[in-house]
Amino acid sequence: MVLEGPFVDPGLVSDCVHCGFCLPTCPTYVLWGEEMDSPRGRIQLMRQRLEGEPLTPSAAGHFDACLGCMACVTACPSGVRYDTLIEQTRVAVEREHPRPLPERALRGLVFGLFPHPRRLALVKRPLGLYQRLGSPLLSRLPGRLAALAALAPPVRRSVPLPALVPALGPRRAVVGMLTGCVQREFFPSVNAATARVLAAEGCDVVIPPSQGCCGALSVHSGRHAEAADFARGIVDTFASAGIDALVVNAAGCGSSLKSLGELLADDPAYAPRAAALAARVTDFSELLADLGPAAPRHPLPLTVAYHDACHLAHAQGVRSQPRTLLRGIPGLDLREIPDAEICCGSAGVYNILNPAPAADLAALKARNVLSTGADWLVTANPGCLMQITAGLRTTGATIRTAHTAQVLDASIRGVRLNPDPA
Template sequence: MTDFPTGAETGPPSPRRSFDDLLGDCVHCGFCLPTCPTYVLWGEEMDSPRGRIHLMAQTRDDVLTPEVVQHFDRCLGCLACVSSCPSGVRYDSLIESTRARVEAEHQRGPRERLLRALVFALFPYRRRLDLLRGPLRAYRACGASAWLRRSGVLERVSPSLAAMERVAPPLRTVPALPGRLPAVGRRRAVVGLLTGCVQGSLLPQVNTATARVLASEGCEVLTPRAQGCCGALSAHSGRAAEAARFARATVETFERAGVDTVVVNSAGCGSSMKHYADVLAEAGAGPSWERRARALSARTADLTEFLVRLGPVAERHPLPVRAAYHDACHLSHGQGVRDQPRELLRAIPGLELLDLPDPDLCCGSAGVYNLLRPDAARELGDRKAGNLRSTGARLLVTGNPGCSLQIASAMERGGHPVSVAHPAQVLDASIRGLDASALLEDAP
């Protein structure tokens, strides 16, 4: 079997740097400005990473006013600034700590509190999302969706609910994944699969394709039934205690599974799981939990990252299609996974892979940002859709469910619907020898 990091070599947790120490890393050079989506949209200094760091420093001992909180809330947390910063500023740690402070100290208005309560009572819970599948199908089938979109009623009542309705995908029914899927041929690794909340409920076909690809490459795939939310949405939204609760449960689940690697096919989930020690430290967990978190993080890998490391052996059949690849922010910036998806996709005979113009600009999904800040998200989605249209691609490939739903919605809104697939689905189609039409069912 292939050797993968076990986490045993991670040792004791290194000392955490203080918030003030992290603030001091910023030299205010401005390299982050052109990479920041909100600065690109509005050109406002306080809506840039540099401006927000200035606000963090200025308000260390002050009350957080609604005006200051608004600038923090407008941040998508895309981490493009982290990749572009020559000084290595940990803006990701700074903004997550600041958001935890905002949630602890700032009193939001009743409308905002109600919206956030709805979002976080629903999206981190797979079973609750599953309960919506039937009503959502009926809603679509009776024509209410088309009428509401034409009338604009929902947009006037609540732009956030309208955004939620627009990104809801067509629902497909696939057989439930078995708890154990044996490897095809010689077993090369034993992996655990994180199925996710949104991915597992609204896009289950992605998990099915992921498991098939892993099995085809000689992996025994374990899918623990007990797994729940990984805590990514909570961590990115300042809900520190909730994020830590989800993280602890995930650590325990995959510790019990006893796998070589935890494979994740959702960029946001993978990024969060690779930083579990920070998530638990933010909530005040002790050294023991931090060590366990680091051990799991060391065994966590994005699907494409894992496959390149493992070395593909399954035969690829031709798949003649013109596809564009979108870098999900929490895959490229959050995990540094940029080349691996392209390497795997370009190895497929007949597939023409294109890069999008302005690839580092966030699409506007950003977890639940497109529901909490729908106007800004819509602007960014429309920009990304325009870039996609310019390539002439019939298929968009991306490794995050939020990006898939956001960009598909923007393309449909602009009158240019496009098929969207996860890299796992493209690899699965090639390995199984399917026709390209299997990926282009919804293409114009």
């Protein structure tokens, strides 16, 4: 929701007592040790803006450098709503801060492509050709485009899911399933595994083929009007679909959808339906934990390190459920990652807009993952999968990566875990 009057809520700014508990959990403070690149430092910049100081390019740069990972929200003993503050601030930055032409062009490319699955589908063929030609082309691309190309997972053919995947055995729930944008086009096997697991656990899975972007990338980047337009499309698609829950298998999308009511609160035509739908949004692991297992699990002799996606753990508070699901698989050895609260550097499109610090965070996360001795890295967000895979690739490590849904799918079906079927 866009504020009428001050660019952020003054009451939320005053909640910060500058205790510093947020500092060791903030990725940019960990990297640089600069006060203005910590949550309390950015809140001080917000306070100065409220007191009448202009939004300078320097201040805008400190706000842009924030990953929006929300680790500080978890760490804060005073309950400061930094998530709301940085979201409100980014709306003001987009409105007031004139960006250089190259920056505007890059952001235009990113937001003209990533929230549009059909456009993403069109770039898969040239991207696949680029991947087959290999690294010689990489050195010829501009820095940020090279970073983007290096992050892309191997191109796989997307097979559309049916509009309804019926429950196997007695029906326990009717759920809608968000297919996403990047998830749909670059991780189709994750969506297929999600649908199979939900059906195996007794859910009728409703998958409207017309669904579009949920608006998460836009809302996390201060593009409020654009995010609201995408959100209205999701409400139109799912609000009257006769579902008990809307299941999401991408952490950033789930975080945004749970705030649908706030995003559309000022739209009288959508506000009631948006709030009602938001109350039914649930992460894949949340729903399965609530239902309890119905399908038998077959052994998977794997050693797994589980990575908490920031918008699942910090923004949604979902930590125990995926671990419970993984520990319920016979033969699976689950290991914790040191400094787990530090973001991997993906943060929506942060790793494209800020590739250098994102790469540093990916390298830090890769070292911590490898220290567990696990054979697999498992997480619940496509951005994290791409980012950590890229970080691990630079180390030459052979550890493989998968989504939580893919691990459960392999166990339920009694097959070898293969997250990248040809």
